[in-house]
Amino acid sequence: MISLNYRDSRPIYEQIKDGLRKLIVTGALGPDEKLPSVRALAAQLAINPNTIQRAYNELEGEGYIYSVPGKGSFAAGNTDADAQRRAELLARLRELAAELHYLGVSRQELETLIKEAYES
Amino acid sequence: MIEVKNVVKRFDGFTALDGASLSVPTGSVYGLVGPNGAGKSTIIRHLTGIYRQDEGSVAIGGEDVWENAGLKARVAAIPDDWYYFLQSTVRDMMRFYKGFYPRFSMERYEKLKEVFSIDEKRVIRRLSKGMQKQVAFWLALSCMPDYLILDEPVDGLDPVMRRQVWSLVMGDVAERGTTVLVSSHNLRELEDVCDHVGIMDRGKVLLERSLAQLQDNMVKMQVVFRDGQEVPADLPVLHVSRVGRIHTLIMRMNAQEAAARLAVYDPMLVDAVPLTLEEIFIYELGGADYAVKDIVL
Numbered sequence: 001m002i003s004l005n006y007r008d009s010r011p012i013y014e015q016i017k018d019g020l021r022k023l024i025v026t027g028a029l030g031p032d033e034k035l036p037s038v039r040a041l042a043a044q045l046a047i048n049p050n051t052i053q054r055a056y057n058e059l060e061g062e063g064y065i066y067s068v069p070g071k072g073s074f075a076a077g078n079t080d081a082d083a084q085r086r087a088e089l090l091a092r093l094r095e096l097a098a099e100l101h102y103l104g105v106s107r108q109e110l111e112t113l114i115k116e117a118y119e120s
Numbered sequence: 121m122i123e124v125k126n127v128v129k130r131f132d133g134f135t136a137l138d139g140a141s142l143s144v145p146t147g148s149v150y151g152l153v154g155p156n157g158a159g160k161s162t163i164i165r166h167l168t169g170i171y172r173q174d175e176g177s178v179a180i181g182g183e184d185v186w187e188n189a190g191l192k193a194r195v196a197a198i199p200d201d202w203y204y205f206l207q208s209t210v211r212d213m214m215r216f217y218k219g220f221y222p223r224f225s226m227e228r229y230e231k232l233k234e235v236f237s238i239d240e241k242r243v244i245r246r247l248s249k250g251m252q253k254q255v256a257f258w259l260a261l262s263c264m265p266d267y268l269i270l271d272e273p274v275d276g277l278d279p280v281m282r283r284q285v286w287s288l289v290m291g292d293v294a295e296r297g298t299t300v301l302v303s304s305h306n307l308r309e310l311e312d313v314c315d316h317v318g319i320m321d322r323g324k325v326l327l328e329r330s331l332a333q334l335q336d337n338m339v340k341m342q343v344v345f346r347d348g349q350e351v352p353a354d355l356p357v358l359h360v361s362r363v364g365r366i367h368t369l370i371m372r373m374n375a376q377e378a379a380a381r382l383a384v385y386d387p388m389l390v391d392a393v394p395l396t397l398e399e400i401f402i403y404e405l406g407g408a409d410y411a412v413k414d415i416v417l
Contacts, residue, residue, distance in 0.1 A: 004312075009394050011335060012312055043291035046283050048149050050315040054332070 001036070004045060012047060016055040024064050024075045031077035035065060121146045122167065122267065122301060127176035129162060136162045138323035139176070144316065146181075147297040149290075151310040153401060154320030160303040161200060163320075164271045167301065168197045180267055193221055196265035198256045200272050210240040210255055214262070221263040229262040235284065250276045257285050261292065268292075270302040274309065286313055307398040317397065319404055326404065331397070338400055339378050341369045344389040352385060358403050370395075370403050 002019035004012060023029045038056065042049035056073055059065045062085060067073045100110060122144035129137040137159050144150040152160050165171045166178045169185045169192055177184065183191045204213055218224040233240065236254045238247065244255055253276050260268065268289065274282045290313060292298045304310050310317065311331070318328035329337070338358075344365050345351075351360055351367055359370040366389075371378045375392040382390050395403075 006308065009396070011394055013332075039291060039294035042294045043287045045312075046286035046290055047312050048315050049290060049294035050148065051312075051331075 002041075002045065004047070013051045013055040013058075016041075016045075016047070016052060017059055020055065020059060021064055029075040031075060033075050034071075035073040035075060037072055121181060122150075122299060123177070123179045123182075124163060124166070125177045125179075127163070127166060127173045127178060129166070129171060129174055135323055137166075137173070140320070140323060140325050141176075142318050142325045142328055144299055144301050146299050147293070148316050149293060149300040149302065149314045150316040150318065151314035152301060152303040152318050152320060153305070153307060153310065153397075155405065158320040159323045160320055161271055162323075164197070164199070164269055164301070164303060167269055168192075168195065168199070193223070194265060195267040195269060196221070196260040196263040197269040198253075198260050198271065198273050200275075202252065202256050204244040204252070204255075206245065207243055208245075209243055210238060210258070213244060213255070213259060214240070217259050217263060221265075223264040225262055225264050228264065229258070232258045232261060232288075235288070250278060250281070253277055254281060254285075257288070261288060264296075266296075266298060268298055268300045270300065272304055273302060274304070274306070282309070289313070307396070307401055311397045319401060321405060334397075334400055335394060336374050338370065338372055338395055338403065339375045340393040340395050340399070341371060341375075341378050341382060342389070342391040342393060343367045343369060343382055343387050345385060345387050349385070355381065359406065370399075 001023065002016060004015050004019075008015060010018070020029075020035065029035065035056075036044070038049050038052045041047070041052050045052075056065065056067070060067055060073070064076055065073050066076050097110065122142075124140060124142045126139045126141055127137050128135065128139055140159060140163055142150075142152070142163070152163070154160050162171065166173055167180065167185060169187070172186050179185065180191055180195060185191060205216070208216070214229060218226075236258050238251055238254060238258075244252055247255065253273075257273070274285060277285060286309070289298075289300060293300060302310070302314070314331055316328065316330050317334055319326045343351075345367070348365060351357065351369065355369070355371075356373075357369045357371055361368045369378075371381075373381070379390055379392065
């Protein structure tokens with residue numbers, strides 16, 4: 001369910017974080033759905049369990065998942081996604097928009113794209 | 121917890137370990153790295169009770185290792201030059217291990233038989249080198265150890281088997297809290313499986329940190345200064361390289377701090393790039409006069 005790219009310069013725990021976040025944001029992991037246990041993921045990916053725990057802890061801090069002691073971690077509804085992440089993504093979009101503008105992509109094309117994302 | 125304190129070991133006047141210290145927290149996976157001849161295997165042979173230190177102390181779980189059979193029953197090791205008896209089959213060797221490890225689990229042994237798919241009636245010495253290594257993992261994991269000490273454990277294993285073996289070890293760490301010490305030159309792989317790293321050189325442990333700290337303590341910055349400026353002389357950098365207008369700086373600080381230090385010069389572009397363990401290894405040892413020399417043959 002998560003694949004690690006060894007040519008990626010991001011640290012492993014960030015790749016795991018991004019991978020899980022993507023699953024949650026796209027709805028592949030629905031609200032209150034159980035995430036794989038740290039142990040299962042460690043064995044499956046052949047990754048240190050502490051690294052995976054770190055990714056889980058940070059995702060919990062950002063509000064993407066919540067954990068129930070003795071039961072495991074669950075995906076949170078994506079309603080209260082972290083404000084910091086929102087700001088980060090908006091900044092990235094601004095950067096991308098500036099570059100697309102520089103490359104001659106028209107405003108209309110961009111607007112269509114955004115519309116598509118909102119309507120899907 | 122594995123604790124090695126100021127260990128000195130001399131062989132005929134040659135000092136192999138020169139005050140080496142390391143500590144492995146319980147339940148962590150500790151990667152021991154270092155150039156050839158740094159003393160990694162020597163430390164490991166102290167931890168498995170093969171060598172006795174000249175000075176200092178070697179303790180596992182608070183107990184001295186030397187001649188401590190009770191402790192060694194909880195420690196399994198895979199040395200770099202393993203030994204199997206002449207003509208002994210996997211099954212014979214299993215009986216031998218079972219005699220020494222009171223917690224040896226037949227259930228695990230049978231389960232692992234499926235994983236490794238080696239006929240247990242075959243003579244180990246007639247197996248290929250990679251298969252012999254698989255047998256070593258098979259037996260070591262069946263001992264249900266609290267401590268697992270591995271000296272270059274996946275050398276000679278094929279890519280599928282490497283992953284398989286790491287998956288088994290990581291599963292054991294997650295489930296039973298096994299403490300693992302592993303020496304390896306495959307830094308790419310260590311980055312996945314370790315949470316602590318110690319870098320050795322010339323008989324000493326130069327530094328040991330958690331992987332998160334290590335990655336947070338050094339940063340690679342890509343910078344373009346205005347008007348083709350050079351790197352300011354007062355900036356504390358470990359290494360500089362330049363391609364076109366882009367300077368790549370290695371700095372011993374975290375990314376925020378580095379960005380703040382660079383912001384003063386109002387650069388056109390600043391980008392922090394995470395360092396791989398391999399790069400950290402090279403730059404840490406670069407300070408100790410160890411680097412790839414430019415020699416053309």
